[in-house]
Every structure is written in structure tokens, then in C-alpha cells.
Amino acid sequence: xxxxxxxxxxxxxxxxxxxxxxxxxxxxxxxxxxxxxxxxxxxxxxxxxxxxxxxxxxxxxxxxxxxxxxxxxxxxxxxxxxxxxxxxxxxxxxxxxxxxxxxxxxxxxxxxxxxxxxxxxxxxxxxxxxxxxxxxxxxxxxxxxxxxxxxxxxxxxxxxxxxxxxxxxxxxxxxxxxxxxxxxxxxxxxxxxxxxxxxxxxxxxxxxxxxxxxxxxxxxxxxxxxxxxxxxxxxxxxxxxxxxxxxxxxxxxxxxxxxxxxxxxxxxxxxxxxxxxxxxxxxxxxxxxxx
Numbered sequence: 001x002x003x004x005x006x007x008x009x010x011x012x013x014x015x016x017x018x019x020x021x022x023x024x025x026x027x028x029x030x031x032x033x034x035x036x037x038x039x040x041x042x043x044x045x046x047x048x049x050x051x052x053x054x055x056x057x058x059x060x061x062x063x064x065x066x067x068x069x070x071x072x073x074x075x076x077x078x079x080x081x082x083x084x085x086x087x088x089x090x091x092x093x094x095x096x097x098x099x100x101x102x103x104x105x106x107x108x109x110x111x112x113x114x115x116x117x118x119x120x121x122x123x124x125x126x127x128x129x130x131x132x133x134x135x136x137x138x139x140x141x142x143x144x145x146x147x148x149x150x151x152x153x154x155x156x157x158x159x160x161x162x163x164x165x166x167x168x169x170x171x172x173x174x175x176x177x178x179x180x181x182x183x184x185x186x187x188x189x190x191x192x193x194x195x196x197x198x199x200x201x202x203x204x205x206x207x208x209x210x211x212x213x214x215x216x217x218x219x220x221x222x223x224x225x226x227x228x229x230x231x232x233x234x235x236x237x238x239x240x241x242x243x244x245x246x247x248x249x250x251x252x253x254x255x256x257x258x259x260x261x262x263x264x265x266x267x268x269x270x271x272x273x274x275x276x277x278x279x280x281x282x283x284x285x286x287x288x289x290x291x
Contacts (some may be wrong), residue, residue, distance in 0.1 A: 009233025013241040016225035021248035023088060023218035024098075025256060026211050031091035033208065037197035040083040044190035046216030047223075051186055055179060063179040071172045075165055076183075076188025080196065082161035083189060085154040093151025095249035096261040101139055101155040101268030103243060106276050107132040108163035116167050125282060128275045135271025139264060182223070239280055243273045 023043075030039045055061055066072050107129045113119040121129075125258045136159075140152040165185075172181055204212070229238045246269055253259045261269075 004239050006233045006244075009229045009231075010241055012225050012229035012232060012240040014244060016222050016229055017242055017245050018248060019027060019218050019222040019225060021095070021245055023215055023222060023254060024086075024249075025252045026215050027087055028090040028095065029256075030208065030211055030215070031087050033079055033205065035197055036084050036088040036091065037080070037193045038201060039083030039087045040080065041190055041193035041197050042212055042287050043083060043087075043215055043219060044079075044186050044193060046212050047186050047219040050216055051183055053264060055183075060179060063177045064179055064183050066184055067175040068172055071168055072176075072181075072184045074174065075168050075185055076192055078161045078165040079185055079189035080156050080192040082165060082230070084193060084196075085158035087149045089155035089158055091151070093149060093155065094257065094259050094261060094265075096246060096253050097139065097152060097265045098155045098209045099246050099249040100265050100272060101136055101152060101253045101260075102159045102162070103246070103269065103276060104136045104156075104272050105159045105163045105166070105192065106239075106279065107272070108160060109166050110279055112163055112167045113170075117170060122282075125279060128278045128282075132272050132275030135268040135275065138271065139268035182183065217289045234284075235280075237284075240277055243276065246273070257270060258279070 027039055027043060034042070055064065065219065086098070086102070089101075095156045110121060110125060111129050136156060140149075140156055169181060250261055253261070
């Protein structure tokens with residue numbers, strides 16, 4: 001039963017990554033017609049009905065009440081920065097390049113957990129973090145006498161914002177319900193990105209409504225799948241399979257945009273993934289030792 005639960009968790013994680021990759025491809029398609037903040041607003045607004053519907057059906061609206069309002073507001077601001085930067089990144093770069101840089105977020109979370117959460121980070125972990133960040137620098141460093149690409153730089157900004165959002169999530173989880181955290185994250189993303197997108201707002205085109213609906217559906221389904229994945233198996237078992245996003249990024253780039261990742265992207269991505277897998281393995285080993 002234990003092994004079967006783990007297998008189910010892994011399968012759910014693989015499905016979640018695939019669904020989220022499809023959502024990101026749709027965001028990239030929309031980013032070709034609308035501003036990054038407007039697309040970020042659409043991502044949040046189209047997901048809200050799917051977040052609220054299960055709560056209404058189960059009579060759990062009371063669980064949305066926020067406790068730590070300041071942290072919710074901070075996460076909302078980070079959500080706008082993260083998703084706005086991510087949409088801009090996928091518009092300016094390939095999915096594979098954006099994913100390779102964004103995958104450094106777990107390394108940043110580990111680094112931030114020491115000063116912000118008081119968690120202990122061993123010397124070997126710091127080495128892995130440093131190696132992984134070298135992989136990121138390899139991908140965003142200027143080449144050929146020119147500046148680093150805008151897409152690579154804003155992908156790094158998105159990764160930092162995401163890491164900070166996860167760190168605040170750990171603090172917020174001590175006082176607030178999961179339903180409250182998911183709802184207010186989505187609602188504040190919609191509100192913040194919506195207000196900021198007003199000056200450059202472009203009318204929504206009828207031809208794009210399938211994409212709007214697709215973003216909402218894949219966002220909600222992906223969130224459900226990833227939640228179930230972590231419910232059926234420990235994080236150390238399922239988290240490494242998040243890195244399959246890079247395979248999806250490459251496949252979608254080839255099929256939809258006829259783009260192949262460069263050698264630098266593949267090399268940098270391999271370094272980041274290797275460092276991340278080392279951290280996950282070390283964490284799993286330390287937990288099993290503690291038991």
C-alpha cells in the first residue's frame with residue numbers, strides 16, 4: 001500500500017506538471033496579444049470561479065477568513081510581481097529557457113529559509129545552492145558583447161518573487177487555512193494585476209476566449225493535481241518530478257514555436273536541476289535519520 005501510494009503521488013505530480021505546462025503555453029500565446037500584467041490578471045480572474053465553486057458546494061466559505069492580513073497582502077504583491085515577470089519572460093524567451101531559470105526557486109527558498117525562517121542550512125547545502133546559482137548566472141550572463149536577454153532577467157525576478165512567496169506561505173500556514181491562502185493569493189493577484197494593467201489595457205478579443213477558459217481550467221486542475229500528489233506521497237518523493245517541466249517546455253517550444261533550446265540553456269538547466277535534486281535527496285536523508 002505504501003509503495004502504491006507513492007506511485008500514485010508520482011503519477012499525479014507528472015500530470016500536474018503537464019497540465020501547468022499547457023497553461024504556461026497558453027499564457028505565452030496570450031502574451032503575444034496583451035500586456036504581461038493584463039495576462040497575469042486574466043490568469044487570476046479565470047481561476048477564481050474554480051477556486052470558489054468547491055468551497056460554495058461544500059459550505060466552507062467561512063474558511064476564507066484571513067488571520068494574518070499583512071502577510072496575505074505581501075503574498076498578493078509578490079504574486080503580481082512573480083506572474084507579471086513570468087508572463088513577460090515566456091513572451092520574450094522560450095518556455096525551456098524560462099523553466100530552466102525558474103527552477104532555481106527551490107535553491108532560493110533553501111537560502112532564504114535560514115535568515116527568514118530560522119531554519120538550519122548545512123554547509124553542503126550552501127555549496128549546492130551556490131553551484132545551482134552559478135547555473136542561473138550562466139544562462140543570464142551577457143554573451144557576444146551584448147546584454148543578457150530581457151526574458152532571462154525577468155525569469156530570474158519571477159523565481160526570486162516565487163521563492164519569497166513560498167517562504168511567506170510557510171509563515172502564513174501557521175495561522176491561516178489552505179483555502180484562505182489559495183483564495184487570497186488568487187484574488188489579490190487579480191486585483192493588483194488588474195489595477196496595474198488599466199493604463200495599457202487592450203480589449204479582449206472574442207477569438208481568445210478558448211484560451212481564457214483554458215488558462216482557468218488548467219490552472220485549477222493543475223493546483224488540484226499537485227495538492228493531491230503531495231497528499232499521497234512525501235515531498236521528497238514527488239518534488240523531483242517537477243523538473244519534468246523542462247521536457248514539456250522543450251516539447252511545446254518545438255511543436256508550437258519551432259524553437260530548440262541552446263547549449264547554454266541545457267547546460268545551465270542541468271546544473272540547476274542537479275543542485276535541486278541534491279538538496280531534495282539530502283533533505284530526505286536527514287528526515288529519515290531523524291526518525
